Amino acid sequence: MAxxxxxxxxxxxxxxxxxxxxxxxxxxxHLIDYPTPKNLNYWWTFGAILAFMLGVQIxxxxxxxxxxxxxxxxxxxxxxxxxxxxxxxxxxxAVHATGAxxxxxxxxxxxxxxxxxxSYKAPREILWIxxxxxxxxxxxxxxxxxxxxxxxxxxxxxxxxxxxxxxVPVVGEPILQLLRGGFAVDNxxxxxxxxxHYLLPFIIAAVVGLHIxxxxxxxxxxxxGVEVKSNRDTVPFHPYYTMKDLFxxxxxxxxxxxxxxxxxxxxxxxxxxxxxDSQVTPAHIVPxxxxxxxxxxxxxxxxxxxxxxxxxxxxxxxxxxxxxxFFVPWLDTSKVRSGAFRPVFKxxxxxxxxxxxxxxxxxxxxxxNPVYNAMAKICTAYYFVYFLVVLPLLGRFEVPKALPxxxxxxxxxxxxxxx
Amino acid sequence: MNKIKSILGAMAIxxxxxxxxxxxxxxxxxxxxxxWTFAGLFGTYDENQLQRGFKVFKxxxxxxxxxxxxxxxxxxxxGGPGYTEDQVKAxxxxxxxxxxxxxxxxxxxxxxxxxxxxxxxxAEARAxxxxxxxxxxxxxxxARGVSTPFPYWIWNYISAYSEAGPDYIHALLTGYETSxxxxxxxxxxxxxxxxxxxxxxxxxxGHAIGMPPPLSDGLIAYDAPEEGVAPVPQTVDQxxxxxxxxxxxxxxxxxxxxxxxxxxxxxxxxxxAGLLYMVKRRLWSKVEH
Numbered sequence: 228m229a230x231x232x233x234x235x236x237x238x239x240x241x242x243x244x245x246x247x248x249x250x251x252x253x254x255x256x257h258l259i260d261y262p263t264p265k266n267l268n269y270w271w272t273f274g275a276i277l278a279f280m281l282g283v284q285i286x287x288x289x290x291x292x293x294x295x296x297x298x299x300x301x302x303x304x305x306x307x308x309x310x311x312x313x314x315x316x317x318x319x320x321a322v323h324a325t326g327a328x329x330x331x332x333x334x335x336x337x338x339x340x341x342x343x344x345x346s347y348k349a350p351r352e353i354l355w356i357x358x359x360x361x362x363x364x365x366x367x368x369x370x371x372x373x374x375x376x377x378x379x380x381x382x383x384x385x386x387x388x389x390x391x392x393x394x395v396p397v398v399g400e401p402i403l404q405l406l407r408g409g410f411a412v413d414n415x416x417x418x419x420x421x422x423x424h425y426l427l428p429f430i431i432a433a434v435v436g437l438h439i440x441x442x443x444x445x446x447x448x449x450x451x452g453v454e455v456k457s458n459r460d461t462v463p464f465h466p467y468y469t470m471k472d473l474f475x476x477x478x479x480x481x482x483x484x485x486x487x488x489x490x491x492x493x494x495x496x497x498x499x500x501x502x503x504d505s506q507v508t509p510a511h512i513v514p515x516x517x518x519x520x521x522x523x524x525x526x527x528x529x530x531x532x533x534x535x536x537x538x539x540x541x542x543x544x545x546x547x548x549x550x551x552x553f554f555v556p557w558l559d560t561s562k563v564r565s566g567a568f569r570p571v572f573k574x575x576x577x578x579x580x581x582x583x584x585x586x587x588x589x590x591x592x593x594x595x596n597p598v599y600n601a602m603a604k605i606c607t608a609y610y611f612v613y614f615l616v617v618l619p620l621l622g623r624f625e626v627p628k629a630l631p632x633x634x635x636x637x638x639x640x641x642x643x644x645x646x
Numbered sequence: 647m648n649k650i651k652s653i654l655g656a657m658a659i660x661x662x663x664x665x666x667x668x669x670x671x672x673x674x675x676x677x678x679x680x681x682w683t684f685a686g687l688f689g690t691y692d693e694n695q696l697q698r699g700f701k702v703f704k705x706x707x708x709x710x711x712x713x714x715x716x717x718x719x720x721x722x723x724x725g726g727p728g729y730t731e732d733q734v735k736a737x738x739x740x741x742x743x744x745x746x747x748x749x750x751x752x753x754x755x756x757x758x759x760x761x762x763x764x765x766x767x768x769a770e771a772r773a774x775x776x777x778x779x780x781x782x783x784x785x786x787x788x789a790r791g792v793s794t795p796f797p798y799w800i801w802n803y804i805s806a807y808s809e810a811g812p813d814y815i816h817a818l819l820t821g822y823e824t825s826x827x828x829x830x831x832x833x834x835x836x837x838x839x840x841x842x843x844x845x846x847x848x849x850x851x852g853h854a855i856g857m858p859p860p861l862s863d864g865l866i867a868y869d870a871p872e873e874g875v876a877p878v879p880q881t882v883d884q885x886x887x888x889x890x891x892x893x894x895x896x897x898x899x900x901x902x903x904x905x906x907x908x909x910x911x912x913x914x915x916x917x918x919a920g921l922l923y924m925v926k927r928r929l930w931s932k933v934e935h
Contacts, residue, residue, distance in 0.1 A: 265935040282703065305787065307715050310900075317900050318907070462933055463769075470929055476923040481915050488908025489687055490806035492788055497811065500789035500897075587795075635934075 232256055248443070257443055262461035263468050265448035266634050270340040271447070272475030273333050275468075279476045280330040281435065285428050287566035290370075295375065297421035299414045302377035302437035303502040327369050328494045329483050331517035333361060342555070343576055346448040352556040354441040359552045361434050366549075368427040371420040373515055378499030383512045385412045385420070391525070391545065394538040410411065411505070429566030451516040451634055460634040511593070519590025520583055524548050526594045527603040544607065551614045560615055560622030568628040572621055579613045581608050650831055651740045657680050675799050677817040677849060680887065684894060687909065690902045696727035698878065699892025702885050705785060706860050710775060712763035715784035719757040725902035726895060772827055776843040778856030786898040787811035787890070794883070811897065812890040814849065819886035821848035822859040861885045 234240040234255040245252055294313050296305040309316040338358070341347055348357035374385045389412065393403045410414025415641040446455055453607070455461055486494060494516065498509045514522050535543070551558075566572050586606045592599040683692045699719070701711075714873045721729045725768075729737070738755035741762050745753050755762070765771035772779050791810045794802055801807075819883040823846045830853060832838040840846060844854035871877045878884060895901070 246678065265933055311715065317904060347679065365814065436772055462935075466929055470926045474919065474926050477915055477919045479914065481919065484908065484911045484915055486902055488911060490803075490808045491904075493803060493806065493809060497789050497791035500785045547796065
């Protein structure tokens with residue numbers, strides 16, 4: 228939000244610093260005074276929760292890397308060594324492993340909130356695109372991280388997922404070999420995945436910086452979807468949202484801690500407690516739950532489309548499911564941001580959420596079952612129809628409800644309601 | 647606190663005993679949830695059960711299976727079977743450990759040593775077991791699962807169900823039949839024919855397991871109980887139960903400390919969240935929103 232800086236250096240030293248590197252001024256503007264719409268609901272706390280989770284993953288990850296050995300013969304036992312013999316290791320390891328799931332849970336909520344409140348619409352397109360980029364980076368990082376414990380699922384997920392690249396014509400095969408460091412998933416793969424798994428979170432952190440920068444230029448969207456008109460519509464970020472976000476983070480930590488301390492393995496797969504063995508294929512190769520919707524889309528394409536065989540077709544749809552997100556700001560033609568004022572959109576949106584949950588479930592089911600197979604095809608179709616047909620057309624035909632003139636207007640009319 | 651814990655623990659066991667049927671992965675065989683003392687938020691290991699389970703492990707399992715991540719010293723650590731350090735020292739010394747630096751390549755064990763493997767190599771283990779490799783038991787209790795049909799698995803998340811491994815091991819050890827029961831078919835749809843050297847097991851995927859039934863009633867003599875205490879039955883079911891509990895401890899030696907810390911963390915988070923909520927309300931009460 229363009230606003231006047233209210234910072235006045237308090238003493239000579241602050242003045243001296245401010246003339247050279249105005250970092251205190253910057254902090255005051257962006258961490259304290261940043262004017263935030265006063266009607267944000269709890270769906271908006273997931274941004275802070277995600278920042279917190281990134282911090283948790285980086286800190287626990289750095290400690291884990293001190294004890295972990297990226298070698299096919301030693302990796303499995305070194306993770307067990309962390310859990311058995313390193314001080315606090317069982318908690319740090321469980322926080323990191325469970326944290327990945329919590330991180331994805333939060334990012335899915337964060338994205339679903341944006342899709343409902345139209346937060347990707349002008350002037351926040353770059354903010355949204357950076358967000359999708361962050362999601363893709365997270366997916367890549369989590370996938371590589373899952374390979375590191377070198378259990379059966381680690382190994383076979385790495386084999387199956389890297390194989391996807393091999394389906395790409397011409398360049399697929401060389402890229403696949405480069406990624407694996409050989410013709411099969413082996414020690415070289417483990418080493419480069421460890422290296423990249425350590426690198427990517429810092430790239431994520433940098434993109435998060437850009438993401439927040441892109442947020443602070445237009446300011447937050449809000450549940451009403453009407454731009455901030457005056458400072459009557461906003462409150463300073465601190466203490467109003469720092470305290471609300473902190474509260475939300477702590478509440479988020481309760482189920483997080485519940486899993487870490489009481490069921491650290493429930494979100495994983497028992498097969499990953501069997502050391503990787505290239506000679507034994509598990510009965511069912513299932514990725515982590517947070518990849519299941521996209522895995523279901525990948526598997527749903529089991530038929531050839533003209534000259535494109537089913538394998539490449541699956542890869543195209545899998546990649547397309549992610550790529551289509553980048554174009555959402557231009558696919559959605561409605562001028563109204565918030566789904567709350569779009570009576571028809573609401574239904575398509577609800578169906579999209581149910582559809583996505585169904586895809587998650589289907590990703591874990593037996594693909595050979597004809598019922599599940601048909602369901603996966605229908606769900607995949609709706610995923611794309613929602614973005615490529617519903618969003619572009621709805622903006623032309625839907626009659627939105629009347630928007631309030633400002634954020635404060637509905638608030639003042641209905642009286643104060645506690646959020 | 648201990649009393650509350652044991653009451654709640656007993657309640658948890660009672661609830662768990664309402665055995666929800668669960669399915670073995672890929673097989674239509676029911677595996678029943680067993681009442682484990684280490685289940686639930688207040689779960690702890692039963693020292694006596696771990697000691698009995700250790701006896702079964704040492705005398706039966708360990709003759710073919712390795713447990714390379716288990717160290718002798720673990721046996722005297724807090725939250726485990728509760729042996730004294732001297733007992734563990736004596737136990738370790740009764741084993742010969744392969745050590746290339748020792749004279750003759752072997753030396754008596756010390757508490758820091760890992761549990762010695764019964765075979766020098768996988769090839770040797772296969773040769774002695776009809777071609778099958780007895781898997782390492784270090785994390786076996788977490789390497790086996792049971793899949794619960796929808797919607798019952800939702801309850802698994804709420805109840806923090808983490809005992810699928812011991813449930814599976816118990817079901818496996820009690821799931822042997824002397825011959826293939828009628829109506830069991832192989833993957834080709836024909837009545838199942840056991841290959842030579844394989845045994846029928848209800849739970850094992852494909853039903854043909856290389857491990858002969860390892861337990862039989864009265865096989866292991868448990869220590870006589872103290873006066874006035876009912877003796878522990880020396881049956882296959884009880885042996886299986888005890889060794890499953892022991893293998894869970896081998897896989898999760900710090901489970902008790904973890905759960906105790908977890909309770910403190912949850913209480914702290916709940917109180918902290920409550921306080922923060924009041925701060926937030928107080929703060930926002932001045933804002934019309």
